[in-house]
Amino acid sequence: MMIAKTESEAYVTQLLEDLGAIGAERGGGITRLLYSESWRRAQSFLAERMEEAGLEVRYDRVGNLYGRLPGKSPEAPVILTGSHVDTVRSGGKYDGAYGIAASLAAVRELKNRYGQPKRTLEVVSFCEEEGSRFPLAYWGSGSVSGAHPLELADTAEDPDGVLLGDAMREAGFGREDQPDPRRRDIAAFIEVHVEQGVILERTGDDIGVVETIAGQRRYIVTLEGEANHAGTTPMSMRLDALAAAAEMMLVLEKAASRAGEPLVATVGRMKTAPNIPNVIPGTVEFTLDIRHLSETLLTGFCEAVLGKFRSIAERRSVGFSIQTALLSRPVPMDPLLTGKLEQICRERGLAYRRMMSGAGHDAQSFSSLCPTAMLFVPSRAGISHSPGEYTAPEHLATGAQVLTEMLHELAYTDA
Structure with a gap:
């Protein structure tokens, strides 16, 4: 199966445009720091899009946002996909956001075309990955994996002396009645991301299949x-x-x-x-x-x-x-999932290459928790963490297509 490229292109591009307007600065660039007002608006916007797609929406205690498509076997572990909603200061509109948009596009298409999956699918918008406000990174995915205990919220301060825990509570999170972020019910995590480097553009490849995160x-x-x-x-x-x-x-x-x-x-x-x-x-x-x-x-x-x-x-x-x-530590991706991504690329005639990631990603938080895979799409001139960040719509659509195929195999088939 393959999602129609024009439909995927339009949906992902529009979602990124709308999300990119939240936290946009006059001089260019986007700033959505953890638990800030722009961060809250971005998560609320994504929650609305998830609901529109027919997904069950919930937040956990640290502010990770999930859109859930329940499977026919509710006891089976979850297939999770997504990325982070926060940005660096004056960053671009693709880093992190593209992974959420592509994941939502993929699960939305699978639901509309095939209905209920055999195994539950979830789209996640992690609350934080960049470490731009507080002196720690991967607060979202690290809280899910257990690498970041919740007690860290009482020790980490931003440059203005605001405690992470105080900022979290001010944003409406950190309450004991909210779900514990730690998960032990995930069968696989798949993340799609812009490369943030120049390799794919220079080699002319459509997809980068990540082997290891530095x-x-x-x-x-x-x-x-x-x-x-x-x-x-x-x-x-x-x-x-x-x-x-x-x-x-x-x-x-x-x-x-x-x-x-x-x-x-x-x-x-x-x-x-x-x-x-x-x-x-x-x-x-x-x-x-x-x-x-x-x-x-x-x-x-x-x-x-x-x-x-x-x-x-x-x-x-x-x-x-x-x-x-x-x-x-350096984190290798799961060989079996990586092989599945390669097979999808070969079957669809997509030019791909195996590669490392010099940038850190949420995917590395999951290596000790479940099988994990990651794929890249090209970035123009390798520019990232900058208003100059750009990936062509056709590349955005290709990444969403490959992700859709991968999720279909993992959640809808007996493979």
């Missing part, structure tokens, strides 16, 4: 020097926290370049204090994001780089501390 380490480094007058403090007597940070960043860049692909390392955010033009920076805080497919190589690189950071701090007599924000 491991990821995130740290917050804090340096304590001494704030002093920029005009009266000799260079030899300075305890400049920003100069120390700059040296560390150059060491990081050189080490990552020497390590070679697929390792990548990034300093994405930095705060200085007192942040005054004529005062030597006394305190600097910066983030560190390091990724690799090999857990052994990732661990070795991180230990070596952080050791060099400590040496720089000691030589400059600057205080050094580090907080671990994320430890994510």
